[in-house]
Amino acid sequence: MTGVLQSVNQRTQLVGQNRLELLLFRLRGRQVYGINVFKVKEVLQCPKLSSIPNSRAVVRGVSHIRGETIPIVDMSMAIGLPGVPQEELATSFVIITEYNRKTQGFLVSGVERILNMNWEDIMPPPKGAGKDVYLTAVTKVDEKLVEIIDVEKILSEVSPLREDVNEEIVSRSSAGAKRHLPVLVVDDSSVARRQISRCLTAIGMEVVTHNDGRQALNYLQSLTQDGSSIRDHLSLIISDVEMPEMDGYTLVTRIKEDPVLKDIFVMLHTSLSGVFNLAMVKKVGADDFMAKFSPDELAERVMELVGQD
Template sequence: PNMTAAIEGMVNLRGEMVPVIHLPHFCGIVDSEPTNFMIATEFNQHVQGLLVCSVDNIRRVSWDDVKSPPPMLSANVSGLVTAVTKLPDGRLVMILDVEKILAETADFYKGDDLYEGIKQSAQTFTVLFADDSSVARTQIEQTLRHMKLDYISTTNGKEAWNKLQELAGQAEARGVDVSSIVSIVLTDVEMPEMDGYVLTRKIRADARFSKVRVVMHSSLSAETNKQMGMGVGADAYVAKFKPLELSAMLHKIITDR
């Protein structure tokens, strides 16, 4: 009752009540085949079931082979497609923005109360962030606005790296350290074109960015993921969709600079 039409109900899965989302209906596919399969997923500490018509295959794909979708494609499905990859047989596979699906079906990441308690920064500096999810980017922007911080938004690691190269060139021309232009890089882990691990390694390998702090901001919140992030040179690792924790970490980095 009082839920979006894509919510089919709930199931008892190993003693836990799990919401079930009819994925074809959510994507606007009205005349779909029968949804005879449910995929149980855990994402950002939330467990949900996704009803699908079939499961053709499960593939592991390198993020180097995952590309950003054309603007026309992402616009036509209201931003649901966050990336595209090509299989060895030539077929194209669209990758859905799960964060957007959860935000619109369960309101996990909405509400002004999410930002209550965020303190303004006593210092002025700029954060460059990279995230392929429109929902995540919106929440990051809201968090930084509440902190009264400037920011530069990018949609993947490659775009962020290219922007950093541009800013480094500007800093060199002005005779200043690049950290005076952008102080913190906030990066998602899983992104098309270039993931957060590769981006962080590139930043750490370039002496021009030695004073720039890197924070990984991901829905992959397991301890192993955090260790991997710190292992490639991140200064901090924060779980996604927790604005208070993100703002607290940014305040700490500012204070420790």
């Protein structure tokens, strides 16, 4: 456990190498789950929890940790499994994370180890898994299936974000409305794709979506195989960082290395807000970075880029 605690925030060397490090953990049972270490601030033994009146059962309480009052979400309950029994709290662990500009803790039964992996070894969930599954990806470790949790889906249900664009911004976009080329949105989370698409549609933009960097790169290459410029087809690209098969950093690198694609504007749009370093974005050549998810901020930025503002 000491090794896990010491390693959590020392991972910037993986940027641009299509690699990630997974923190492996267990809920109630033998199944192993994973979460990207980049989103983890700290792992600790479950602290004393204070109850919150009228809160949802999945929020087991709050804890005062390093000057912050942090909600603690029972991850088992959040994905539809039985929660951690009260008598087992003292022997459980909390993974403190930062997603979408907020800090929260996830209660888990046990934390195993950190594993360095290649994104090419991370696969999308099986097609038959259904829309309600709480996974963004799966992989194999020691011949055992590891399920990578869709934390954005959990948080959208536990603590929903405002997804609507401010009416004043929508009015401004309508006033300056003209036909624009589509925006390509690349994100492995169905929740994130929906949120971004809804935001862009509200300001009159057409949206094309893909689930990972490899899909997106193949799509870009198919658009330009006739020798046309990518800017004849798209206004800009908005990409997540964490994605199976090819991550956002690698996608940006491949785009900027390609003479036919390099002129397209690429924004990295990620929930890695806490441990994210802007130098990482510059290292791979992205044109912009924005932390998820502020519909007004995203709408304003896209309007500025396409000349609607």
